[in-house]
């Protein structure tokens with residue numbers, strides 16, 4: 660076979676392709692465990708940051724020791740000990756027919772169509788007393804599904820932290836949901852009013868500090884009313900009767916966390 664024959668060129672190209680695909684596949688398989696570990700660490704970092712517990716000088720795993728993971732059955736509002744929180748992935752469970760609940764359109768304030776029957780929750784306790792409970796929340800913005808966490812204090816109503824770890828809203832507009840100053844205005848706000856209704860919401864414009872509702876309200880993001888509305892809607896869903904409300908009510912009446 661001459662050096663430049665068509666057959667030799669094709670054979671060489673074919674062999675190069677085979678070798679490269681074997682290398683890429685081997686790398687993908689070999690690095691899978693590492694990727695999962697990195698994803699888990701990233702999730703833990705997000706939880707710590709949103710709960711305002713993150714210290715960049717201490718390893719994430721070490722800091723996460725003060726957080727206890729648990730799984731909750733949203734319909735009963737009770738902890739479910741048959742599901743291992745370390746292995747549970749609520750985003751994956753929301754896509755599996757055996758573990759998801761379809762949300763009827765009239766109740767689907769978050770625009771998510773379906774959710775997992777169970778949700779992962781994170782408890783921060785000190786000397787046996789609950790300091791914070793951190794709950795995953797997500798829902799549609801203008802362009803994307805926004806994934807985040809809300810952290811509540813021991814009254815299960817006062818916000819101690821809030822933020823998103825994944826979304827595709829426009830930088831400078833809806834993307835301002837990551838703005839530090841805006842996020843800093845959330846702690847201290849109250850989710851529920853005296854009747855137990857979810858009142859926490861992002862308003863259009865700025866909050867009137869004289870208004871009796873100001874304890875439930877957060878400034879709107881200018882030029883991003885649609886994303887702001889998405890934030891209010893997802894909070895209304897997840898903190899309402901079809902989300903965590905039965906669970907938070909149980910905890911309140913039990914006088915704290917006793918899984």
Ligand SMILES: Cc1cc2nc3c(=O)[nH]c(=O)nc-3n(C[C@H](O)[C@H](O)[C@H](O)COP(=O)(O)O)c2cc1C
Nearest residue numbers: 801828829832833834880881882883884885886887
């Ligand atoms: C390219 C482009 C990207 C936009 N991205 C967002 C967005 O991420 N979130 C949002 O609420 N509005 C976004 N808007 C603006 C909305 O279309 C709408 O005008 C805005 O939400 C209204 O908010 P305002 O009442 O505060 O002006 C975008 C507009 C354009 C042209």
